[in-house]
Amino acid sequence: MQISYFTERPYRGLNEDEILKNKAYFAVPNALFDREQAANDYNYYLDEYCYAEELGFDAVALNEHHGNPFCMGSVMNVEASILARITNKVRIVLIGNPLPVLKHPLRMAEELAEIDLISRGRLVTGWVRGAGSEQFFNNANPAYNREMFNEAHDFIVQAWTKPGPWRYEGKHFHYRHVNPWALPYQKPHPPMWIPGVLSPETARWCAEHRYPYLGLGTALGPTCDLWDFYADEAAKHGYQAGPENFGYLIPTFLAETEEKAQEIGKNFVFGGGQNAFSRPEHTLPPGYNSKGAIRMLAKHPGGSWLGVSPEKLRAHSDGGRPDTTDFDTVRQKLLKGYGKAQKNLQLLIGTPESVLPKAKTLLRVLRPSIFVFFNIQGPVGDEDRKTSMRLIAQELTPQLREYAKEIDLVDPFERTPGSVAYRNGVTRDPVVDREPLAALGMAG
């Protein structure tokens, strides 16, 4: 079992009203940026990752977003480079570099090789397509997002493994001289874990490449469906998927008392939380989603996997931007969502004692061998953040590790993903256990 620590590194100096007024984090004007606040936050988060190492987390996870105070990691490889040098034993997990958005896979291959070398082989690299808003921010053509993702990935693997120099003439990328001098420390290259929010296309691609898929706090029932889909695809490629193929990220906040945890935990919906990452028009750039996804949105616009509800889409379709919404009413709605998310086990809030059975249920149902704790959002102070980390590491994790052993959650370092052969004609082994879902009031 790989227990990982993750934070979005939220900018902690922003008045919530500014986010609510903008109806999203993305596109909050940077006139509100304060350099001292940002400098403090950046330095603190690096220290916090070191603290995660001290506490015994197996890995620290980073991501990146652009033009967004929701996440300060706008160039994740910079932070990963620093961590490569100032940490000693944690794995550095990138979930992940947005390949189509960055548009320079050779440079990416070089940067990651350096991180892997400096850390002496502690890099786990992941790839993402980049959120819809990143396409606008980076002027990346959304209609080519999937193609560029695939081509960049294939190119990077080649750049790391095929002796140079060679020439590359692809569809979207072209290089005259591919011969990166710095190659990864790990051979043939660092492991890859792929985060996602339930896109079947991504799950199919992961299964094909035998890469672990990490669900990012996704709803339990649909996540089970996707795990099954992955496992079916894996069987087509001749292997039996298992816990080594799956990871799950769960927003978690612990405190010494239930009351304190519940109060501070509300910061997961600060400004609207991840549902307010960007407005619908920035979430759905033209051509970004597959035809199938668009068809599903057209017929069932409540599909949470696109992060857009029909009400939200309608409200934002009227051309309105800032309005005179009563922010207190908005906050009340957000708090309702906060309660619901806890009930659905998409948020773990409480003391180690109250959270343990819920975390165990997640492990039992989804059987992930990579479990990533996502620390609190919003302007929460250093001490409260660290207390939560300590309680997770010292009081929750040991029991989860025991339980993981008990139910045989073998991780990707113990068993190579895709290494268990699947025999044609035999029913594949289950990868999820839906039995507890009924008790939670969720469809099995």
Add this chain to the structure above:
Amino acid sequence: MANWTEQKAHIAEAELTLIKGGAGKPLLMLHDELGFPGWVKWNDELAAEHAFVIPLQPGFGKTPRLGWVRSFRDLAGLYSMAVREMGLDPVDVIAFSAGGFIAAEMVAADPKIFDHLILVGPMGLKPEKGEIWDIFPVTIRTHLRRTVADPGTAEFGNIYGGEMTPEQFEAFEDARAESARIGWEPYMHNPSLPYLLRGVKNVPTLLIRGSEDQIVPAGCIATYTKAIDGAKAVEMANVGHRPEIENSVEFVKIVQDFLKE
């Protein structure tokens, strides 16, 4: 209402869907970035004397997407081939918004392909002042509303009113995706086009723009009139980016008068 039909034509490797209707001298119509809105009043008015040929843009639903078409210039090449293969050249053309971009690329490559060139709120050139409004970071509804000065216009309501059906939503998303694919960067214009348009001589050209157009700025028209020898510009008062819908009577008169020249 004039009769119109939907037909297929094999051009290059494409199976192009065409709308044909009316009688008389052929009139090529190139629809805008939202797709063909359907046969409406102004089509009917002109169809008495003109035979419409309206290709439905590849990737917009009816005509399959062509992967090799990666720019408006590529698309213009395909349409030019289509015009030649159908024996229409030199043909009169009326082209709207991004369709205007296609027509401009066509005439720049082959000035003899058109007899009369009418560009309505055309994209394609970087405006000398202002910007072509970015249609991509908005929802369909926002985009649609911005195309007209008065959303209360009856025909606008007939075409786009009511709840959007799943089929409409999908068709709009197809159109947006394809427009993004070929027009994302540089945004809906081609920096070399004004230079190539300077080689266009003796092609009667009319530029029409609504005074309240919120999509294509007046600066685009100014750039076109400088680039195309002898191009005339007409501004229609109190209408937006869809003058053919907002004031079809005046629009049809302007077009008819010009085509008779």
